[in-house]
Amino acid sequence: MKCQQILVNWKRVLHFMLLLIASFFLVSCSSSPVPKSSMDNICEIFAHDSDWREAAEKSYRKWGTPPWTLLAIVYQESTFQHNARPDMDYFLFIPTGRPTSAYGYAQAVDGTWEEYKRKTGNSWADRDDIYDALDFIGWYNHQSAVRSKVSKRNAYQIYLAYHEGHGGYNRRTYTKKPWLMRTARVVQKRAVKFMKQYQTCR
Structure with a gap:
């Protein structure tokens, strides 16, 4: 006993x-949460947590989307929140679910995330891990370059393809969404800003 x-x-x-x-x-x-005061400066983001720089540059070397564009997309999609997801829909006071399954830094939906894991062999990837999220964005943008002939350095077009999907982008569905084209221009403007800052980062 x-x-x-x-x-x-x-x-x-x-x-x-x-x-x-x-x-x-x-x-x-x-990675630790990015303070709101640092979200508009890529050098401050990197200084706050080196994982952001390491993850962005690793994805860049592997897939070809520059760090400044990667982070501009993350800013737009989740404002650097690891557990970001769409707001809950309600009928009166009763929650009826979320409009999509988008989750994490990259706001990747379930189906596309599973496709990414299957095709890259990254079966243990998590949407709330910055390394996996930036690898996913880089991978998806690489698919956009192949399927839709989008330049990985054109943040405006790359974001439209990211948002609409390759089929939607090829059908030019974004032309019927003025708000989306405005958002893509915001992403482009932020990517340019991040690029200029990136050149001065230590």
Whole structure:
């Protein structure tokens, strides 16, 4: 009986240690929230948490979308919030669900995220991890370059393709959405601003 109790205690200790290690790993993989005061300056974002720079430049080397465009898209999609998602819809006071399954830094929807994981082999990717989110944006923009002949350095067009999907972009669905074209111009303007700042970052 005494040996059995010792075995149970060791199992509890081992379980606790595994949980502790898993928690540490998850925290170490997460980037810290970007302060609102730093969101308009890419150098301050990088200085706040080096993971942002490392993740952006890693995606750039792999897929070809510049860091300033990647972060301009993240700013527009989630304002750097790891758990961002569309607002809940309501009927009277009753919640009826969210308009889409978009989630995380990149606001990737379930289906496209699963396609990304399947095609890249990144099966453990999380939408609230900045490395995975920026890799996803880079991958998706690469598909836009291939399928829709969009330049990865043209933030205006790359955002329209990101928002509308390749089929929608090729059908020019954005031309019926003046608000979206205005938003794409905002993304382009911010990408240019980030690019100029990036050139001065240490």
